Amino acid sequence: MSKVLKYSYDFEKGVPVMPANASARKNKTGTWRIWKPEINYDKCVKCKICFTLCPHGAISWKGKPVIDYTFCKGCLICADNCPVKAINFEREVK
DSSP states (O other): OOOOOOOEEEEETTTEEOOOOGGGSSSSOGOOOEEEEEOOOOTTOOOOOOHHHHHTEEEEESSSEOOOTTTOOOOOOHHOOOOTTOOEEEEEEO
């Protein structure tokens, strides 16, 4: 019998919050990435759009955006939404 995950509404009224055991930050998924984004800090204006939009929490904010490739899936949402095109990407070579 499989365990049924229950959602809670702790943080935002009416917005479900995943339980900790299903957190994307606990599942290392960067190994199957096809595209690897890289930030050009000379062009970055520190707008935090990439940090805000990353669906997997792979971009942290440390005075500037920093990509954690352990969790980055290469979806390129960050690159597509960067207003100054400071995020370039290349095919991942393993």
